[in-house]
Amino acid sequence: MQVFREKQPLIQAIQKIKSEGKSIGLVPTMGALHEGHLSLVKNAQKDSDQVVVSIFVNPTQFDNPEDLEKYPRNLEKDLELLENELSNIWVFTPTANELYGETISSQNFDFEGLESVMEGEYRTGHFDGVGTVVKHLFEAVTPDKAFFGEKDFQQLQIIRKLTEKTGLPVEIIGCPILREESGLARSSRNERLSSQNRKEAAFIYETLKDANQLFGTESADYVVNWVENKFQNNQFLKLEYFEIADSETLKKINQKEKGKQYRAFIAAYADDIRLIDNIALDN
Template sequence: MQIFREKEPLIQAIQKIKSEGKSVGLVPTMGALHEGHLSLVSNAAKDSDQVVVSIFVNPTQFNNQKDLEKYPRNLEKDLNLLKVELENIWVFTPDASELYGENILSENFDFEGLEAVMEGKFRNGHFNGVGTVVKRLFEIITPDKAYFGEKDFQQLQIVRKLTEKTGLPVEIVGCPILREDSGLARSSRNERLSSGNRKKAAFIYETLQNAKNLFGTNSADHVSQWVEDQFKNHPSLELEYFEIADSKTLKKITEKEKGNNYRAFIAVYADEIRLIDNIALDN
């Protein structure tokens, strides 16, 4: 394992292996690694000669300062997990000034409306922050492929739009959601849940599965109302939003159309911990 804290040595190392005809796969993370992240690393290792994992808690994508302060950080634990998963791995762990310089500010992007719905509606400026850090990582690491989990499906589509808009030659690979035995989508935030709420949060995926079944024979509005009613009756979980949207445009739908693919998206609070999930409705 090689650890890079500054970008210039990493750039030089990548230039060297690329001059040898080797490919680079990038897994961008904010640390607090879990099995979901390791599955991305495993996928990258199958496709790439050299895997780079970035560990950087990006301040510009947090609209809530308290959420940034509470975000779990344990670099030693993260590095130990990565060593077990893949011996020949490069880890990029810069500080904010290394990526942003003196002004830690987001660029402004036009993601053609992808950023204005769901997460973007409730987290002002979030996707400008995501776009900024991903663009800078792509420019520094110049990966051939970059791997993102489908749990953050809206983010995945926005990163795809980012590469289209900027012309950065990176193939974006979406990887399936990894779940706990209960069905709860694996997330760094799960570690902040009490044991009781972690069990209760399995209700989120259970509800998504039932919504998928309902969607086969019911309208999107009917399914949405049904989901809202389920959470009204749940004492420990608070629904922030549930939407059925076109998988490509992320626009909320009113009627199904043949040939289109749809996905259900959800955000829920368990105490003060915000959890997101989604499910494809077409398979």
């Protein structure tokens, strides 16, 4: 495993690989790695000759400074996990100045409304920060393919729109959500949950599955109201939003249409820890 902390040595190594006709796969992460990240890397290994894993806690995508400060960081543990579980990985761990330059700020993007719903509604400037850091990573690593988890499905759609808007020649691959035994979507934030809250947070996925069943026979409004009522009776979790949206446009739906694909999206708090999840809906 090679670790690069500066862009230039990484760029030179990638140029050499590409000159040999080999492909590059990128897995962007913010560290605090877990089995979900490893599954992304394994998918990338199947589909690329050389995999680069970036580990960088991006300051521009946090609208809450306290959330940024509390975000789990343990680079030594992350590198040990990658080295023990995977082979032939390159790791890119830049500082903010190395990646951004002297000015650490977000570029403004027009994602055609994808950025203004759900996460964008509750996290001001979040997706400008995501778009900016991913653009910097794509320009440095020049991957042929980049791999993202479907847990952050809105982010996945926004990054697809980013490549379309910027013309960056990267194929975006969405990978299935990896879950804990309880059904809770794997997330770095899970490590901050108390044992009680971690157990109770399984309610999120159970509710999504029930909502999927209801969606087969009931209207979207009925399902949304049903979920909101379920959370009102839960003493451990506070619902921030539950929405049913078109999978492509992410717009809320009024009524189902044949031939369209829909997803249910949820965000909830366990104490001060924010958890998100989503599920494709049977139509």
